[in-house]
Amino acid sequence: MVEPLPTGLAGVSARASDHNVPLQALVEVTGRCHLDCVHCYLDIKNPPKHELPLPKLVELFDELRAAGTMFLTLTGGEIFLRRDIFEVIAAAKERRFSVRLFTSGTLLDREKVARIAALKPTAVEISIYSMRSAVHDRVTRRPGSLRKSLRAAVLLRQAGIQVAIKSPMLADTDEAHFELIDAARRIGAGYSIDPSLITRHDGGTEPLSSRPSVEAVANLFRDPRIVEAIPESLPEPRDPDEAPCAIARRVVKVAANGEVFPCGAFPVAAGSLHSQSFTEIWRDSSLLKELRSFTLGDLQGECGGCSRQGYCGRCSAQALMEHGNFAGPSVEACGRAEARELAYGLEAPAGAKNVVYAQPLGRREIDFVPLSRLRRV
Secondary structure, eight states, X not given: OOOXXXXXHHHHHHHHHHTTOOOEEEEEXXXXXXXXXXXXXXXXXXXXXXXXXXXXXXXXXXXXXXXXXXXXXEESSOGGGSTTHHHHHHHHHHTTOEEEEEEOOTTOOXXXXXXXXXXXXXXXXXXXXXXXXXXXXXXXXXXXXXXXXXXXXXXXXXXXXXXXXXXXOOGGGTTTHHHHHHHHHHHTOEEEEEOOOOOOTTSBOGGGGGOOOHHHXXXXXXXXXXXXXXXXXXXXXXXXTXXXXXXXXXXXXXXXXXXXXXXXXXXXXXXXXXXXOHHHHHHHOHHHHHHXXXXXXXXXXXXTTOTTTTTSOXXXXXXXXXXXXXXXXXXXHHHHHHHHHHXXXXXXXXXXXXXXXXXXXXXXXXXXXXXXXXXXX
């Protein structure tokens, strides 16, 4: 029996993956930030040099448009630290991208909100970690930041702009992220709670000290505001010939200094816009070609053949950053699988594997070993 082809956005995404179309692009327009969030994967004390100027960003947008990009996210750092940010947004809108803005909102006032509204982005996403200032401001390490972020969210909604309040789950916020759901509903905003934390891109693992417990993640997965209904069974393992995710296929990230990355989490650059065009990097990079050849059947260690693989949400970039092997095991994925089992009241299936070793905090060198070498081991 031939499976029907997916339709709608799912179909577009599937075809983009099949043909290596960078459907979604994440562009960091600056690495600078006036906050100092405890879990941030960027080293804001040492922001990247040679920030892409507006003409170079316009050139990038033209190349992304020609390559098939539809969804463009502008992020940082804090994007509103750029003096020309409104020109950057306008350039993106002129090329008919669906534009999302990631910001803390702390630098927005009525005048800036009006300028944003005139540019009509698809949405503005604001990071808020708690409705209690003592908790939120402890995360950002900046007093008064919660009040400013909430004010921005309200002003944006009043201006008719779609807003999403988002937060990672953090161990030291006393599950305050659940309060954000009700707050978002009160102002007519969307919400997103992310159970994952990643290491810093410079190899620092400090953010992992804020990683939530398995029990806390299970509470998220059973919350009726997050899941419509508790499933009666767990998903089956995926086909070993499938790609593990969209990395290097339909997603791409461009850092503030012009380095091009296979996705938002992968820590090794495929090239730099200061020496090559985006088109050349996306088409010719040996790193991207390696990643595009990777399938679930190439997973190693505890991940190879694990029956939890259909619902663990394993991130290969995370495995590389934390444990040194893109194809290897991931403690983060095992914890998420266990949380789903706990939330749904279901036993782990036969053949389930688990990684339980602790990850020491500190800084380490990140070295991507070519997959062709891994396959010969």
